[in-house]
Amino acid sequence: MDRVDHTLLELLQRDGRMSAQALSEVVNLSARATLNRIHKLEDEGHIEGYRALLAxxxxxxxxxxxxxxxxxxxxxxxxxxxxxxxxxxxxxxxxxxxxxxxxxxxxxxxxxxxxxxxxxxxxxxxxxxxxxxxxxxxxxxxxxxxxxxxxxxxxxx
The missing domain is CATH 3.30.70.920 (Lrp/AsnC effector binding domain/regulation of amino acid metabolism (RAM) domain)
Structure with a gap:
């Protein structure tokens, strides 16, 4: 994992609904490249899932x-x-x-x-x-x- 992967994990941990486009703007990659990295992080088990935090x-x-x-x-x-x-x-x-x-x-x-x-x-x-x-x-x-x-x-x- 490199610095971009860490940034993606940090951002998704804060807001799991952030779009690939919004994430890509932060990490300076294309939306497709960002989405590919997210899928790789999921496949490797770094991201276990997504959930809603209820008030x-x-x-x-x-x-x-x-x-x-x-x-x-x-x-x-x-x-x-x-x-x-x-x-x-x-x-x-x-x-x-x-x-x-x-x-x-x-x-x-x-x-x-x-x-x-x-x-x-x-x-x-x-x-x-x-x-x-x-x-x-x-x-x-x-x-x-x-x-x-x-x-x-x-x-x-």
Missing amino acids: RQSIGEHVSVFAEIALKDQRQATVQRFEQAMVACPEVIACYLVSGRYDYLVRLACRDLNHYRELTNTWIDDVGLGVDKVVTSTELQTVKEFAGFPLMVRTTR
Whole structure:
């Protein structure tokens, strides 16, 4: 990847609907050459997909909760069942395996705190998931939302 590819990734990460023509004007290539580069970046797996970011107020009231979850054991079967449950749960909007006192950091979007409590109680009661402990932090205000990864341009010597 060269500097043009990095620029395209940065621009598309900010606005995935930017036209090939608009992108081409920034990177000083033809629209066709720019589109070819974008297709190559997609084919090589640098671009995994495109999605719309919804305005949170448009989807109705909800509570955003961060849950630190510790499993009872680290057996592969337990880990797989837990991770499959997180992937299948629509309320789970992000789930990370982390190091430290807890095994997972999970971000959830729930109707209200009662909905969150019912959901996590279900996880704790499901022996197969192996959930030992859930520690909750409720989001009070979003200061900065994820808007893409910083692109570090490698310099060659």
